[in-house]
Amino acid sequence: MSEDQTLRCQALTRSGNQCRNRPANGASYCRLHVPAGRTNSSSNGAAEHAPSSSSESLSRLDMLLAALEEEIRAQPAPDDRPAAMGDLIALIRNTLDRWTPELLRNTLDFLRQNINSDYLDPDFWRGLAMILRYQLDANTDLVKRRLRGTYELDPFGLDYELLELVKPFMRFMYYRYWRVEMTGVEHVPESGRALLVANHSGVLPWDGAMIATGIMELHPSARLVRNLHLTWFSQLPFIAPLLSRFGQVQALPDNAERLLNNDELVCVFPEGLKGVGKLYQDRYKLARFGRGGFVKIALRTGAPMIPVAVVGAEEIHPMLANAEPIAKILGFPFFPLTPTWPWLGPLGFIPLPSKWYIQIGEPIPTAQYGPEGAEDPLLVSQLTNRVRDTIQDMLLKKLEERSGVFLGE
């Protein structure tokens, strides 16, 4: 027990209990209570510390808030009050990046003063109103900015602001809807160019979105994946600009090379249309891998190829048949008939909640062949087959392991 004591922060909380946070490295106090002179009785502790850069101050405030939340939740709760406060602070933490540092500091100080104060205290409600008003302002600011066009696009049309907006939805699809399990993220390099090569399935390109979400969530440097999408999508209204704003680029050799030369992380689906337009009976059988165009690009840019196997995406829109005459009339490359589409109308767009596994394999280096390797047809076809076989093996192994389509193991 005494050993446990030394691992705790030495400070007392406002309620008089021992602080339960772990102390910072080598110190006797946790991050919240350091330094000793500025325990929670000091109202402007954070303000005095204001570090120079805003990102630094943000991360510091984030830590402070985390500690504060923990502290509140740790308090003995005679009623549900501290828990409610904890939720409030959790809310603040989640929206942290949209706050100005001064406002954060003020809010933080206010909260720290009022942890033990009563709900009847008008200051508490004033503070709450301030937080809500700030939220509202931040959101109207966003709308104003969108209407005035004063936002930035990267050279490939990526709009970070929009990406931030859809992230919560993507996280929901990733963690809750398809309960994706991603393995092998460590094979994705920290920085620098790399070409992910994945199997394509599921009629709509959700697989690319989930690979991107997974790497954004799990990779230590939260890398952005640039999926290369079919030319067909660039013809579609609404979808074309959306894909572009989310950093997806049309699958053209020129585009892929440019991205890789910019040291981006690019994801390619060599099966292309044959992959997404696969019938349910052919699921997990890799279609033809194009003519090895992706290998040539990897060779030309010296980017390692990383095989990726996606299991579960085949079942989101089980394509029972392809109504070719309708596709021809509409000018679509294929017209899927699934259990829900087109019978249920727009509801047919809702994918089935299968359980997904995304495996990222070991990188296949290409730098040793040099750019001239791209001109060697034998090498290109060898590498193409190697990548294809690797992905097919990974798929089959995972398929054997999994017990059910929807519930997983």
Add this chain to the structure above:
Amino acid sequence: MAEQTVLVTGAAGRWGSRLVRHLSKRHGYRLIGLDLRDPQQQFEGVRFVRADLTNPQLVELLRTERVDTVVHLVFASGLEPGSPRLSSEEAFQINVMGTHEVLAACYASNVRQVVLKSSTIVYGAQVDNPLYLREQAPLRARRSAMPNLRDRLEIESAVDAFRQRHRRPAIAILRFPGILGPTIRSSLARYLAQPAPPTLLGFDPLYQIIHEDDVVAALAHVVEHGGDGPYNIAADGVLALSQLIRRCGRQPLPVAHPLASWLQRLLPGGRQQVIRELLPFDADYLRYPWIVDTRRMREELQFEPRYTADETIQAFASALRLRPFADIIERRRQAARQFQKHEGPDDDDTIAIAGEQNGDQSLPKPLPFQQEEQS
């Protein structure tokens, strides 16, 4: 350093007059301006020659004046408000045949460098365009997609054919995207000045723009340092079309694209003009990307535009906001000028202009040259 003799054709037009003004402030140039119209403004040390391009004396002029560099900026776009409407045959004569004449004359004399101005529109907006088209990309624009596009493509292919056959003179052809700025009224500027510029529902391609000063600076840069072949010239940064419109304080008016192309293609000639005013771009240019790679500009020309895309649209938007006032001032100024001309002494200049305005029959009817307006 020996003085460089530069001949600017279309010197009284928009780009010609700007370039002449720009170069006249620098040292080391002997400038000759060539145009059918009289220049609106005289510059010190600049000689203006009123002549027709198809004039066989052009070779003589180039030889006797020992012209080193020719900047050919004549382009009849027929889009400028108040300009006489040219038939497409007349415009072709001026634009394409005129360029042929100039190239032939330059070849026959000692000209070392020819500079031409073109547009990135020639690449054509296609669904499978890579982001950032390189100079060697095929020019896939539909000839009928926009007025004058045929002429631009013809000029491009004429230059290409010429460069394949002859090593001299070096021909630099600068391809600019939409030109914006505080004063220029390019087709993109007119499009953005509408209260609600029409866009295609569900499409929002990336656009590149360039500041009008950078257009002049790029032309001057090539005059100074030389260049050979096509160069894409564009400001740093890309903007979505909707962003361009919103920056100007407008809101886009989305139109379903089958309707837009139907309106553009099926309406009979006369009515088409109305649609052109609203939608100067072919629907494809509002749908697919046609942005260009500027590596050659940076590495070979070593030219850096002064304004980024952001600053350019900023400059244009603030000018747009002030435009109603600027128009009033301009009208006042013109009225004052008119008044002065009637009251002032009868100098030669006044007579020449008055004669032209009255359609004096004794003067050879000049071809109505206009400077290019199209972005």
